[in-house]
Amino acid sequence: MFQGIEPGHPPRVYVQQLPDGRPTPITPEIAGKGPTSTDGRFVIVSDPEDRFLIYPVTGGRPTPAHGITRADEILGWSADSHFLYVCSTEMSSVKVYRVDPATGHRNFWKELGPRDATAVLGLNAVLLTPDGKSYAFGYARQPGDLYLVDGLK
Numbered sequence: 001m002f003q004g005i006e007p008g009h010p011p012r013v014y015v016q017q018l019p020d021g022r023p024t025p026i027t028p029e030i031a032g033k034g035p036t037s038t039d040g041r042f043v044i045v046s047d048p049e050d051r052f053l054i055y056p057v058t059g060g061r062p063t064p065a066h067g068i069t070r071a072d073e074i075l076g077w078s079a080d081s082h083f084l085y086v087c088s089t090e091m092s093s094v095k096v097y098r099v100d101p102a103t104g105h106r107n108f109w110k111e112l113g114p115r116d117a118t119a120v121l122g123l124n125a126v127l128l129t130p131d132g133k134s135y136a137f138g139y140a141r142q143p144g145d146l147y148l149v150d151g152l153k
Contacts, residue, residue, distance in 0.1 A: 003033040037081040066104030079130040092117035119143045
């Protein structure tokens with residue numbers, strides 16, 4: 001499965017059997033592709049109206065993904081393909097939630113960040129395993145120097 005662009009058209013998601021199958025579109029022209037479910041049956045995409053939809057990989061009608069906003073970054077699906085892990089980034093931490101896209105029910109899962117947030121500019125590249133037992137993230141730090149000057153006139 002991949003996201004591709006035909007000349008003169010917006011992107012869409014395709015499925016292709018390897019090694020010699022032809023690409024078959026499974027979504028209409030969309031705004032962006034998200035992760036494929038852990039069981040390989042679904043893909044989440046955003047459409048031009050900024051809605052999130054879940055498409056079956058085998059083709060068919062999508063279902064709305066409730067409880068996910070444009071402010072969320074979708075990290076991936078849970079091991080059972082029932083929940084989506086999403087996050088919102090603060091300056092020095094990331095709050096991760098588990099969202100049930102069928103109901104929109106959202107539970108706080110974990111806050112990630114460096115132990116010492118001094119001079120942290122922001123977090124990026126959050127990675128999470130489907131079972132939620134392991135995760136990694138990157139962050140940038142910009143330390144500074146403070147000087148005290150006495151006696152200037």
